[in-house]
Amino acid sequence: MKTFTTVREAKEFLIDRIVFEAQCEGVSLSEAERKMMYFSETGWTLPDMETVNEAFEEECDMGEYEEKIGALARGYCASVRQSAPSELAVWKNAVRALAREDHYLQVLIESPIESSIGSSSRPFQLILIGIAMGCTVLGAWALWILIMG
16 A cells, blocks of 8 residues: 655645546636645645635635535545545545645545545534533533522
8 A cells, every 4th residue: 555755745646636536527627726735834835826826816716616626535535435445545544644734635625534434423423512512501500500599
């Protein structure tokens, strides 16, 4: 299985796969959209990122863009899960390597990674959080009655 020695190498792998998925699905990516996946405030990025960011802000809606790239990443994960599970493992390794630093690409692919790793316990976690919050409110109310009454 492929491992990534640098965050840049992992980032380029992930972007390459997202661009590949866009081509497979017939989804067009402008130059600004493609380059924006390289954005990072602290890690490695393209040398012309300031210009790319300006062009991106003029031509793209950030919410639509994030959904577009997220959908492409989910599509890629779904297709390789069925056809090449070892490729999904490489994707996960790249995501782990990318997590060593702060990159916009992490935001773009976060939800597909959760679904590719498996988040079936998510609804259960939300229910437990709701119960805990309810108990906290009930406990605060009971304490208030004891103190005031």
